[in-house]
Amino acid sequence: MKKYLLYIACLLGTLVSCKKNLNEQPQGVLASDQLNTPVNVDKMVTAAYSSLGNENLHTSNSLWPWGSMRSGDAYKGGDGVGDNSEWNDYETFVTNQNTNSLTDQMWAQIYNGIARVNNALLRVNTISPADYPLKTSRQGEMRFLRANYYFMGKILWNRIPYIDENVPTTDYIKKSNVELTSDQLWAKITEDFRFAANNLPATQSDKGRPNKYTALAYLAKTLLYQAYTQDDNHNVTGIDQAKLNQVVSLCDSVINYSGYALAGDFGDNFLAATENGPESVFAIQYSKNDGTQFGRIDMGHSLTYPMNPEYGCCWQHIPSQDLVNNFKTDANGLPMFTGYNDVDATKVSDFLSQTFDPRLDHTVGIPGHPFKYVPTFVYQTSWARASAIYGFFTSMKDDAAANDPSFQKIPPFMSSSKNWELIRFADVLLWKAEALIELNRPLEALPLINMVRQRAGNSTARLKQADGSFISNYKVGTYQPGVNCVWTQDFARQAMRRERRLEFAMEGNRFFDLVRWGIADTYLNTYFASESTKRTYLKTAKFTKGRDEYLPIPLNQINYSKGLYKQNPGF
Numbered sequence: 001m002k003k004y005l006l007y008i009a010c011l012l013g014t015l016v017s018c019k020k021n022l023n024e025q026p027q028g029v030l031a032s033d034q035l036n037t038p039v040n041v042d043k044m045v046t047a048a049y050s051s052l053g054n055e056n057l058h059t060s061n062s063l064w065p066w067g068s069m070r071s072g073d074a075y076k077g078g079d080g081v082g083d084n085s086e087w088n089d090y091e092t093f094v095t096n097q098n099t100n101s102l103t104d105q106m107w108a109q110i111y112n113g114i115a116r117v118n119n120a121l122l123r124v125n126t127i128s129p130a131d132y133p134l135k136t137s138r139q140g141e142m143r144f145l146r147a148n149y150y151f152m153g154k155i156l157w158n159r160i161p162y163i164d165e166n167v168p169t170t171d172y173i174k175k176s177n178v179e180l181t182s183d184q185l186w187a188k189i190t191e192d193f194r195f196a197a198n199n200l201p202a203t204q205s206d207k208g209r210p211n212k213y214t215a216l217a218y219l220a221k222t223l224l225y226q227a228y229t230q231d232d233n234h235n236v237t238g239i240d241q242a243k244l245n246q247v248v249s250l251c252d253s254v255i256n257y258s259g260y261a262l263a264g265d266f267g268d269n270f271l272a273a274t275e276n277g278p279e280s281v282f283a284i285q286y287s288k289n290d291g292t293q294f295g296r297i298d299m300g301h302s303l304t305y306p307m308n309p310e311y312g313c314c315w316q317h318i319p320s321q322d323l324v325n326n327f328k329t330d331a332n333g334l335p336m337f338t339g340y341n342d343v344d345a346t347k348v349s350d351f352l353s354q355t356f357d358p359r360l361d362h363t364v365g366i367p368g369h370p371f372k373y374v375p376t377f378v379y380q381t382s383w384a385r386a387s388a389i390y391g392f393f394t395s396m397k398d399d400a401a402a403n404d405p406s407f408q409k410i411p412p413f414m415s416s417s418k419n420w421e422l423i424r425f426a427d428v429l430l431w432k433a434e435a436l437i438e439l440n441r442p443l444e445a446l447p448l449i450n451m452v453r454q455r456a457g458n459s460t461a462r463l464k465q466a467d468g469s470f471i472s473n474y475k476v477g478t479y480q481p482g483v484n485c486v487w488t489q490d491f492a493r494q495a496m497r498r499e500r501r502l503e504f505a506m507e508g509n510r511f512f513d514l515v516r517w518g519i520a521d522t523y524l525n526t527y528f529a530s531e532s533t534k535r536t537y538l539k540t541a542k543f544t545k546g547r548d549e550y551l552p553i554p555l556n557q558i559n560y561s562k563g564l565y566k567q568n569p570g571f
Contacts, residue, residue, distance in 0.1 A: 036123050038132040044120040045138050048145055049208065051113035052284045053296055057413070058084070059106045060300025061284060062420050063508035064317055064398075065090060066106075066156060066551070071510035072527040073501070075390045077318035078303075081537050083386075084316065092541035093524075098552035098571050107554050110153050111163075117146040118165040125165070140199035144210045144218070147192035148422075151222060154185060155512045158234075158550040158568065162188055177553060177565045186226040193219035203259075207276040208285035213258035217281050217428050220250035224431050227438075228516050233569060234549040236518030244435040251432035254281075260425040262451065266459035267362050267373065270397045272406035272418035281423040286406075288417040294410045295417050301398040302415040306365065306383035310402035313412050315385035319364045319393045321346075321534050322527060323505055326498075327360035332484040333457070333477025335498045341530060346392070355475035359456050361463045363505050365394035372401040375466040389537060397506050426452050426503055433496050442492035443481075449492075449499050450478040456502070521545035546570060 035044070055061050068074040069091050076087040086103075089096040121142040129135045146164070153160045161175040162185060180188065196215035204211045210218075227243035228236050254260065261278040268274040276283065288295025305311035321344055328340045333355065345351055348368035351360075365371050371379040384392045400407040400416035407416045429452055433445035457476035464470055479495060481487035500513055514520040524543040532538035547570025558565045 036126050038127060038134075041120065041123045041127060041132065042134070042138070044116075044123055045142065048113070048116040048120045048142060049285075050296075051109075051116050052145070052148075053286055053298070054112075055109065055298075055300035056105070057299060057303055058086070058102045059109050060508070061109075061152070062300055062422075063152065063156075063512075064301075064506065065102070067508035067511045068317065068506050070524075071514060072524060072531070073320060073323045073505050073510050074395070075318040075320055075535065077316040077390050078314055078385060080386050080389055083314075084303075087316070088537075092538065093543050093548045094540060096548075096552070098555040098558070098567065100552075100554070103551050104554035104556045106156065107153075107557055110149050110156075113149045114146060114163065117142050117149070118163065118167075121146070122165040136199050137201060140196040140215070141209055143192040144196035144200070144215050147189045147196070147222070148218065150185070150189045150192075151218070154189065155225070155515075156551050157553060158182060159553075159566070160185070161565070164188075173561060173564070176561070182230065183226070186222065190219060190222050190226070193222060202257075207280075208283070210282060211258075213254050213260065214282045214423070216250050216258075217254045217423055220247045220254070220428070220431055221423070223247050223250070224435060225512075225516055227435075228518065230518075233546040234515070235546070236516075239438050241439060244439050247435040248432055248439070251428050251435070254425075254428050255432070260428070262425055262429075262455045264455075264458070265461060266359055266456055267462050269421055269424060270362065270418070271373075272400065272404060272416065275419040279425040280419070280421055281425055281428065283419040283421045283423075285419055286417040288406065288408050295408055297408050297410070297415045297417050298420055299413075299415055301420070302410070302413040304395050304398040305414055306371075306379070306394045307385050308380065308383040310377075311383075311399075311414060313414070315383075315394060317395045317398060317506070318390045319395060319506060320531060321391060321393075322531055323501075324360065324364055324366075324393060326501060326505075327357045327363075329355045329357055329475050329477070333475040334479065334484060335495075335502065337494060337498065344534070351472040354473065356472045357456055357476055357502055358460050358463055358472075358474045359502050359505070361471050362459065363395075363397055365396050367392050369471045370465065372396055372399060372404075373462040374401050374403065375464060377401065377403075390535065395506050421507070426455075430496060430500055430503065433499075437489060437492045437496055440489055442487055442489045445492055445496065446479060446481070446487060449496055452499055452503055453478050515549045520549055544570060 052061055065087055069076055069087060076091050078084055081088045086100050089100055124135060124138050127135060159177045161177045162180055163172060163175055193215050197212055197219060200210060200212045200215055202212050223243045224247045227240040229238045229240060231237050260281055263269055263277050263279040268277050269279055286296055286298050288297060290296060303314040304317040306315050322341060324345055325341045328336050330336050361369060365379045367379055367381045369379055371377050381392050400418055406418045429448045433448040436445040453476055460474055479485050485491060501510060514523050521543050528538050528541045550568050552571035553565050553567050
C-alpha cells in the first residue's frame with residue numbers, strides 16, 4: 001500500500017487550471033460531485049490514509065512528545081531547555097499553557113486527518129456496491145481511521161468536538177467540545193471500531209489497511225481506557241467490570257483467530273527489514289524510492305537522531321536515567337520493584353557487573369554499545385549534544401542505522417521509511433492481562449505476562465559486540481508463584497504495569513497509561529523529586545493533579561469557536 005499513498009497529489013494536481021474569461025468553465029476543473037467515481041473515491045481513501053504519515057518535525061503521530069516525554073521515560077534533549085522550548089513546557093508541566101503552538105499544530109493535524117476521512121466516507125457512501133464492490137470494506141477502513149484520530153484526540157485533550165461525515169462544513173463552528181460527555185465521546189469511538197470490525201475482511205492484501213482483527217484490537221484498547229471512569233477533575237472513580245469482560249473477550253478473538261503472534265526477536269519490531277511482521281497489528285506505513293525526492297519518511301522522529309557525522313541532528317527524545325535503571329533485574333531475573341534507582345548505570349562496566357533485561361539495548365543507545373545492531377557502529381559520548389543537562393543516552397527504537405536502506409537524509413534533518421507500530425500483538429496480550437487482573441483473575445494473567453518476558457529473554461542474538469560477546473549482562477526470568485514471587489492481585493498489577501514500561505518504553509504510550517490508572521500525579525512527582533538530583537532543570541517540574549492529565553484546549557481553537565469551546569480544568 002505504501003506506493004499508493006502519494007497518488008492523491010497527482011489527482012489534486014489535475015484540478016487546477018486558469019482561464020482569462022471567468023464566465024467560462026475552466027478546463028481541467030471538476031465539480032465536487034464529479035469526483036464521486038470509484039477510481040477517484042479510492043484515491044480519496046488513500047488521501048485519508050496518508051494523513052497518518054503526514055506529520056511534521058514536532059507533531060509525531062506516535063505521540064512520543066506527549067506519551068514518552070511527559071512520563072518519566074524521556075527528557076526533551078536537544079541543545080538545552082530553550083531548544084524547542086514548547087517541548088520543555090510539556091516535560092516540566094508548570095509552564096505549559098494554552099498558547100503552546102505545538103498543541104495547536106497537533107490539534108490541526110488530527111482534525112485534518114478527520115476531515116480527510118469524512119470527505120472520503122461521504123463520497124464512498126454515495127456509490128452503489130454494484131459500481132464499487134469495495135464499498136463496505138472501504139467504509140470500515142475509513143471509520144477505523146476516524147476512530148483512531150478521535151482516540152488520539154480523546155487521550156490528549158479529553159473533551160473535543162465530534163464531527164462526522166454528516167455534519168456540513170458550515171456547521172463545524174457550531175460543534176462544541178463539551179457537546180458530548182466523556183462517555184458519549186468514547187461511545188462514538190467504539191461505535192466506529194465496532195462497525196469496522198463487523199465490515200472489514202479477516203485479512204487484507206495491502207499490509208497498511210486494517211482488517212477485522214485490527215479493529216477488534218483497537219476496540220479492546222478503547223474499552224480498556226473507557227473502563228477507568230473519571231470525574232470532572234480527572235480522578236479515577238471506578239473500573240467498569242462489564243467493559244473489562246468485553247476487553248477480555250475481544251482480546252481472545254485477536255489472540256485465537258487473527259494469526260498475529262509475537263515476533264521471534266523484540267528488535268524485529270523496529271527494523272525496516274522485518275516490518276509488517278507477525279506482531280504488527282497496525283502500523284504507520286512509510287516509503288522511499290516512491291517517485292518523490294526524498295520519500296514519504298517518518299518526519300515525526302526526524303529530530304531524534306544523535307550528533308555524529310553519519311547523522312548530525314538533533315538528539316531529542318532522550319531516555320531518562322530512571323528508565324535505564326528500570327531495566328535492571330534481580331537474582332531471579334525479575335524486575336527490581338524497589339532499589340533499582342539507588343545506583344545509576346552509566347558506564348560500560350555497569351552494564352556488565354549487574355544484570356539487565358535485553359530490551360534495554362533494543363531501546364537505549366549507550367556509550368560503548370553498538371548502535372542499532374551494527375557491531376562496528378559504536379555509540380560514543382561525543383554523539384550527545386547537551387550532556388551536562390541531559391546525560392549521554394539516546395533513543396534507538398525511533399532511528400535507523402546510517403547504512404540501512406530505509407535511512408534518508410533531508411538536510412539538515414534525516415529519518416527513515418521504516419514503519420512505526422501503533423499496535424503490536426504484545427499490546428493485546430498485556431491489555432488482556434490488565435483486564436484480568438482488575439477482574440481479580442490474576443492467575444489467568446500470569447501466562448500472558450510471562451509470554452512477553454520469555455520473548456524478551458530470547459531477544460539477544462543482535463545484542464553483541466564485534467568480538468561476539470554480549471553487550472550487557474542479560475538475565476530475564478518468568479514469574480513463578482510460590483518460587484520467586486507471591487502472585488496476589490496487587491503484585492500482579494505491579495508486574496503488569498512494569499512489563500508495559502519495559503516493553504513499550506519510548507513508544508509514546510507511558511503517560512497515557514499513568515493517566516488511565518489514576519497514578520500520574522504521585523508517580524511523576526516522585527520521579528521529579530528523584531531525577532532532579534541528577535538533572536537539575538527538573539527541580540521546578542511539577543505535575544498538578546486535576547489539570548495536567550490532559551492538554552489545554554489551544555487558545556487559537558477557542559478563538560476560532562468564538563468562545564464555544566470550553567477550556568480544560570486548571571488552564
